[in-house]
Each structure stands twice: as C-alpha cells, then as structure tokens.
Amino acid sequence: MKAVLFNIHDIALIVTVAACALLGSRHIGGWRRPRQSGYFFGLFLATNALVAINTLILWAEPVRYPVFAVVPYLYLFLGGVGFLLGPLLYWQLKSHLNPQLRFGPKQWLHFLPAVLALVYLYIECFRFPHAVQRDLLLNLQLYQQSNAFYGDFITLRKLLPVVYGILCLRVIQRHSEGSGRRSMDGEVRKDQLYVVGGFTAVWLWAAITHFFGTLRPGDVSDVMGIAGNYFKLALIVLLIYRESPKSSQTTRSRAPAKPNSEATIDERQIERITKAMTEGEAFLNPQLTLERFANKVQCSPREVSLIINRHFHQNFHEFVSSHRIEEVKRNLRAPQYKEWTISDIAQAAGFNSKATFHRFFKKAVGTTPSQYRKDHQSAGHTLPTSSKTA
Numbered sequence: 001m002k003a004v005l006f007n008i009h010d011i012a013l014i015v016t017v018a019a020c021a022l023l024g025s026r027h028i029g030g031w032r033r034p035r036q037s038g039y040f041f042g043l044f045l046a047t048n049a050l051v052a053i054n055t056l057i058l059w060a061e062p063v064r065y066p067v068f069a070v071v072p073y074l075y076l077f078l079g080g081v082g083f084l085l086g087p088l089l090y091w092q093l094k095s096h097l098n099p100q101l102r103f104g105p106k107q108w109l110h111f112l113p114a115v116l117a118l119v120y121l122y123i124e125c126f127r128f129p130h131a132v133q134r135d136l137l138l139n140l141q142l143y144q145q146s147n148a149f150y151g152d153f154i155t156l157r158k159l160l161p162v163v164y165g166i167l168c169l170r171v172i173q174r175h176s177e178g179s180g181r182r183s184m185d186g187e188v189r190k191d192q193l194y195v196v197g198g199f200t201a202v203w204l205w206a207a208i209t210h211f212f213g214t215l216r217p218g219d220v221s222d223v224m225g226i227a228g229n230y231f232k233l234a235l236i237v238l239l240i241y242r243e244s245p246k247s248s249q250t251t252r253s254r255a256p257a258k259p260n261s262e263a264t265i266d267e268r269q270i271e272r273i274t275k276a277m278t279e280g281e282a283f284l285n286p287q288l289t290l291e292r293f294a295n296k297v298q299c300s301p302r303e304v305s306l307i308i309n310r311h312f313h314q315n316f317h318e319f320v321s322s323h324r325i326e327e328v329k330r331n332l333r334a335p336q337y338k339e340w341t342i343s344d345i346a347q348a349a350g351f352n353s354k355a356t357f358h359r360f361f362k363k364a365v366g367t368t369p370s371q372y373r374k375d376h377q378s379a380g381h382t383l384p385t386s387s388k389t390a
Helices: 008-029 035-059 061-070 073-097 105-126 130-137 150-174 186-215 219-243 267-278 290-297 301-311 316-333 342-348 354-365 369-378
Strands: none
Touching: 008 035, 008 219, 035 061, 035 073, 035 219, 061 130, 073 105, 073 150, 073 186, 105 130, 105 150, 150 186, 186 219, 267 290, 267 301, 267 316, 290 301, 290 316, 301 316, 316 342, 316 354, 316 369, 342 354, 342 369, 354 369
C-alpha cells in the first residue's frame, strides 16, 4: 500500500469511504432510525469515511505529498477526527434509547478529546513553516521529537474508541427487553449489539495492531493493519445488506400468497400476537419485520401471516401500521406531547417513512395528522397514554 497508487488495498479503502458515505447519507437524510439517532449514526459513518481517507492519503506515497502541498490543514483536521468515533457511537445509542435526548454541559465534554487533539497537532506541527510540517508529519519526524509524545497521542487515538465501545456495550446490557417506550426491544438490541460489537472489535484489532507494530515493526504489523481495513469494509458491507429492503423482506416473500382455508388457527397463537402488539408494543420497533415478530411470538412466519390474514383480515404491514396509527392518534390527543412535532410522534410510534405514515393516517382516519391534532386538542379531548386499545 506504500508503493503503488490505487493498488488492491487502496481500492479497499476507497470502497470503505464510498460505502460509509452511502449508508451515512441514508441515515442523515432518511428515516432509517429515529431522527436524532439516525443523524448521529450517519455522522458516525461519515467520520469512519474520513478516518479511511486519512489512512489512504497517509500511506499512499504518490498521494500524500501532493495532497499536503495543496491542503496541508486537511491533515490537521483528519488527525483529530478519529477522536469523534467513540462519542458519536455513544450518542447514537443514547438517543436511540431516548429520542428526546438534549445536550447539556456533560454531553459537550465528549468533544474535548477531539478539540485537544487539534490543539496538540497545531502546537507540535502545524504552527511551523510548511516544509517543517511536512518533515514532522509525513516523514514521521514527530516520533523522534523527545517532548512531542506523538506515539502516546496515536495510542490515545487508538484506545479511546475501544473505551467508548465497551461503555456502549454496558449500556446495551443494562436495557433488557420490555414494553416501555424507552426500553430496548429484543431485535433492536440485537441490531445495536451488531453495530457496537462489530466496530468495537475492529477498533480493538487496530489497537492491538498499533501496540504490536510499536514493539515489533515490520511486515507482520503491516499485514495486520491491512487486515483491519478489510475487517471494517466487511462490517460496513454487512450493515448495508442488513438494512437493505431485500434483506428485510426475504421472509415476507416466502409467506403463502393465499391462506390455507382448511388450516385451523390456535387461539393461543392469536392471544400471543395480540399481546405482543397491545402489551408488548412490538410495533414501536421501526425495524420490525415479519420474521422478527414471528420470533417474538414464538411462531413461524408462515403461521403469523396466516393468522393475521384470516383472523385480523389484514396483511402484516397493514396490521402493524394500524397499531402505529392508534398510537399516533393517542399521542396527538395527549397534552403531554403537544410540544412534539408530528414527525417525532410518528417516529416514536415506529414509522420509519414519512410518506407511508401520512398515507396510512389519511386512509385510516380520513384527515391529516395536523388537522386531527387541531380538532381534538381544540375540543379539549384528551386520552391518558396509559389507555390502550387494540
């Protein structure tokens, strides 16, 4: 990777940048997660793209000097951006658990390592003339400076994401599956474990590679570093696959087109499905699929589809959306949610598409959400949030 421009290892980094940018843009500009959590996850992926760019331009010999000649302060920015990986992963998790999370002084302290990193790099490198900056950074003279402690700086940059990853794993473990609005559904918990666990493993590998390379620099540590880049690329590709519509609808496509009229329906299964929606509030999970719901009620996807079609006279998508609409209606009438926007209420109810929400609401209620809220709140009609209807 140090000798040839755009060799296979460089291409892996370029693909990582593109994949992170693609997936990040879907979260920032779309409804893939609750809005605030989606923004943080999108920024987290964008930061991963910047870290991959930093790796690419630092180790591709024909690239790093021309880039430095044109935009030297890009290296200053990219040198500190890695300190944002951990905080952004932590914020996306916390805001997923609490969509109304507000930033206080303690939250802003998470920016402090990144700010201090920029100050450090400026003092030790970028306050000097351009030629000196190039020798210190690109020719690795910073490692030779006795009072620069550049090796310790790199160590901190490798270890801080691992610390945040472990912290996030502990947060996930403290939230068991339950019916509360801010508790973590089993499938959401599984998704968060995949994301947090996957990136923590990648960061841990990078930290081990760093320490091994410090003790025994050479070809082995180079291979370990290259392998780490491929591990991250594989993780991002798997994330894209898991969030693709094709993946989430695979099981749904296997459901029978026509229910078997001779099949009998177990009343206990109907009760489990009903309780999972009314008491368990499974519909609040924006990533709920037929397969995930079937696992939750301990039935096969085929059985769940059959029961919903025959007993509730709906398909699975309509069944889930009808419960979400009822949740939205309750919250639009409730005075404690009057400060929430309609989009926030819809997302809290499990909708991950604004167009789908408005279409279903207008079809089910016969009016727009804003008009419904105006009519019921102006008339003084409220319903306690503890009151649930099927």
